[in-house]
């Protein structure tokens with residue numbers, strides 16, 4: 001019987017065991033019955049019960065859960081979101097390959113594309129994801145292997161049009177959907193080939209699991225696995241267990257954080273010290289209509305700009321008492337960070353300005369506290385500027 005995604009999250013990944021909670025398999029190695037059996041396990045595609053760099057039953061449960069939530073044939077977990085991104089690119093690209101990526105993609109992804117990938121002769125064209133048709137226009141037939149989008153983007157929450165991405169023929173289309181979580185949007189439903197998450201964020205949801213995951217067609221993921229088993233960015237079973245527990249409460253967490261984000265967004269929008277507020281479900285967001293079409297929830301993260309620049313940011317942050325100064329997002333605590341000097345710190349001033357990461361920009365990750373307390377904390381800190 002068809003069911004709502006929040007209901008699917010309660011049982012996603014269950015392996016038929018009567019235990020309501022997943023089993024933790026810390027083992028790195030399994031015993032074979034004889035040498036033929038050992039060969040079969042050593043050469044099998046995504047062999048289970050052989051060696052945990054190849055596969056691990058607890059990680060497999062996490063992968064099954066993500067595949068169910070994303071409506072995918074299969075999923076493949078990694079030791080971090082960056083592990084997933086690096087493995088994906090290096091599995092599918094080689095010297096002479098071309099990638100189309102959005103210009104405001106997550107800082108470490110951009111650095112990976114501009115640094116190691118360029119060094120290996122993998123060229124990237126960066127495009128503005130908000131310009132209709134920009135991704136498709138940059139595709140070089142026969143050379144472009146990957147089209148990489150991130151929606152919503154970190155930290156400005158721009159939206160890539162999933163319908164447009166899904167219609168691109170030729171290269172594999174990939175959407176980093178970390179900010180949305182599998183309950184906020186499902187890029188595969190729009191024809192995108194691979195959805196990617198840093199499960200370290202909302203999926204894990206408790207700041208105690210470092211994990212990445214890809215979901216898509218089995219054949220494609222098997223091909224990526226054949227490379228990633230050598231790359232070695234392997235998901236830990238302990239982190240997979242924590243993420244499975246996180247998935248059980250993803251529905252209530254995402255809904256509450258989304259509602260809190262909207263409450264805070266409206267409180268910020270009316271304040272004279274604030275010059276801009278960014279959240280996909282804010283009516284004034286330039287791609288609000290697209291966001292509403294392709295997302296169930298706008299996400300737990302918002303960003304905003306203070307007229308007073310970096311000095312105002314220092315004053316604001318120093319007067320917060322409930323929100324913590326920390327990177328990352330999607331956990332129980334409300335977190336604040338200053339992207340220009342933390343998450344995007346490696347970029348020069350011109351690039352930062354071009355991307356809209358101004359000195360007055362702050363990113364807020366809404367936690368699970370009562371929204372009234374979060375608003376009170378923010379309103380007090382704003383009054384001190």
Ligand SMILES: Cc1ncc(COP(=O)(O)O)c(C=O)c1O
Pocket residue numbers: 080081082083106150154176178179197198199200210211212328
């Ligand atoms: C949108 C996005 N993608 C990927 C990553 C990388 O994930 P991880 O830190 O798990 O490697 C991050 C990390 O913040 C992110 O925000």
